[in-house]
Amino acid sequence: MNSDTTIQLAHGGGGRLSRDLINAEIVSRFGQGPLEGLPDAATLPWNSKKMIFTTDSFVVQPLEFPGGNIGDLAVYGTVNDISVCGGTPKWLSMGLIIEEGLSISTLRHILDSIKTAASACGVVIATGDTKVVGRGQCDGLFVNTSGIGEAIDGFNLNQARIAEGDEVIASGNLADHGFAVLAARQNINIGSTLKSDTAPVHRLVEAVQEYACEVKFMRDPTRGGLASVLNEVVENRNIGICLDETDLPFSTGTKALSEMLGIDPLHVASEGRIVMICSHLITEKILTRWRNMPEGTGAMKIGTVINDKNRVTIKTITGGKRIVDVPRGELLPRIC
Amino acid sequence: MKYIDGFRNPAAASRLRERITDLAGTLKRSGRTATIMEVCGTHTMAIARFGIRDILPDNVDLISGPGCPVCVTEPGYIDAAITLAKKDAMIVTFGDMINVPGSDMTLAQCRAQGASIEVAYSPSSAVALAQQHPDREVVFLAIGFETTIAPVTTLVGTAAGKGIRNLSLLTAFKLVPPALKVLMADPTLEIDAFLCPAHVSAIIGSDAYIPYTGPKGVPCVIAGFEPLDILLGIEGILKQLINEKAEVENQYNRVVRPEGNIKAKKLMEKYLQPVDARWRGLGLVTNSGLEIRREYETFDARKKHNIKIRKGKEPAGCLCGDVIKGKLKPTACPLFAAGCTPDHAVGPCMISSEGSCAAYYKYSR
Missing domain, CATH: 3.90.650.10 (PurM-like C-terminal domain)
Structure with a gap:
């Protein structure tokens, strides 16, 4: 059996195989410090305060679905990771990997959603990056967002x-x-x-x-x-x-x-x-x-x-x- | 959903539970137990999912039989599919088969090595894929019991009607009634009654169980898959056992007719013919399978691609055969939850979503 030698889709499903992969390959290398326990976001000391920092990549297919699209999902996903760690989300980064052939109107629509979603959450898109790859090298659009928030006083989540x-x-x-x-x-x-x-x-x-x-x-x-x-x-x-x-x-x-x-x-x-x-x-x-x-x-x-x-x-x-x-x-x- | 909610009513479940406890008490006072075999994987899962074993009195035992179509399929079938995939055929399958071990690897592992293996939710996807890829040979993995056989068989008619020539079926269809005969004839199994499948019975009809009842038979009660259905089925069985009867009782009469689904039966007869079939656990069972009739053999992957389905190699230490036969409870297998888990399954009963071991592992460890 070679589930140990090749990545299968199940490794990304959020279930036991994902956990095994992350424990074996990520935690073993990076698991000390803030990554310990794999919280949704890291809580880091920042001067006298605490900063909450997280990242998430979005590869949803289809790009638009009833109730949302990859754009607002990418904002809310990162905002929510900060929120449930007891933080107020403040700044987001936005990384776009775009496949050759994506229609500009789809891209515009998704970017508009990102803007609306960010404003609804009171977060600022503070930095970003855009890459275009050849046809077949990604699937329409992938989005990565990282986020920084400030810890809310009083929470002692543990x-x-x-x-x-x-x-x-x-x-x-x-x-x-x-x-x-x-x-x-x-x-x-x-x-x-x-x-x-x-x-x-x-x-x-x-x-x-x-x-x-x-x-x-x-x-x-x-x-x-x-x-x-x-x-x-x-x-x-x-x-x-x-x-x-x-x-x-x-x-x-x-x-x-x-x-x-x-x-x-x-x-x-x-x-x-x-x-x-x-x-x-x-x-x-x-x-x-x-x-x-x-x-x-x-x-x-x-x-x-x-x-x-x-x-x-x-x-x-x-x-x-x-x-x-x-x-x-x-x-x-x-x-x- | 209102329809389903009606069969998941907690108050009604509680009343049925009391009646079952009373009936089991009556049985117990005459020193008797009830060993009931469910012969449908969907029942196995529903029983586990709704915690039904947990509420049964101790003299009522539910054992799982050969009701999981993936589990009764031998490893050689997966091997044949992998051979075709490696010859560049596009394999289309229901998701259940993806992680079932063949002699050397699973379809998922074969896919990770670059083979085209597509998971379909409906057999019609195979037609669509064949049309989208006219330059590829598309092979649909056609396994299953009567419920699946009828809809999958329509593929042959559709492909013939549309003139699609690059689609074929690798069949390993199985029929439920011949398996009951084998189980009843086995002296090592002491089955007091069968809880008969819902959907299979909708196709074959309640009359199909008559041969397994009567003086030499056992109670055969057809039940739906909702928790109240199952509890009603168990209640019906206990009543028959107390009254020393062995009859067909159709608790699922909102769907199942005595004669079954004539249209589906005719469709199966048109395209398929009986054949002896090998079952994991039961061995070769006479006329327990169906294969594509000669007139339609261009849609039979075995003939079209000249491929033989062999027995294949059972995984070392795997006792799935005994589990399928109801001889061994999943938890009694030395590998259960030790060497064999859904993530690293040794045998199909642990990997298939309708497998007995998967049901026990998932819901009642």
């Missing part, structure tokens, strides 16, 4: 603080992004209801600053979905997380596609949601606050941290319990 009795909250319907992109790519028509959830989450983070010290963990559940995020939380810990199937927020379109294609929505990416783990004392307060904001109307408590051995389980509608595993990858390549 997975080690998560303890039995804490609760898990999702800020809205999960998995719509992955399924919307898949539907657009495969021309699967299930009506017009399914749209990507691509959106910034910085306002949701700012809105809970008052309770910041009781917030222990935030993540935007992108590749690998909720299942990957939560499994990472319990890894090597003497805790478990138990979800309740009846509480999980999924849109009708996502449920329909998930059934049609046999893809577990717990494994599918969102691009405008937060998964938070916090003390049970503030769950209701956060839900109330979020539900009063347009980007948080669908917020739900979805699970509880329990005394269990590093596994994520779900209480199904039959009353039985099963585990929630990480996806293997290659479920949905190139969704972000």
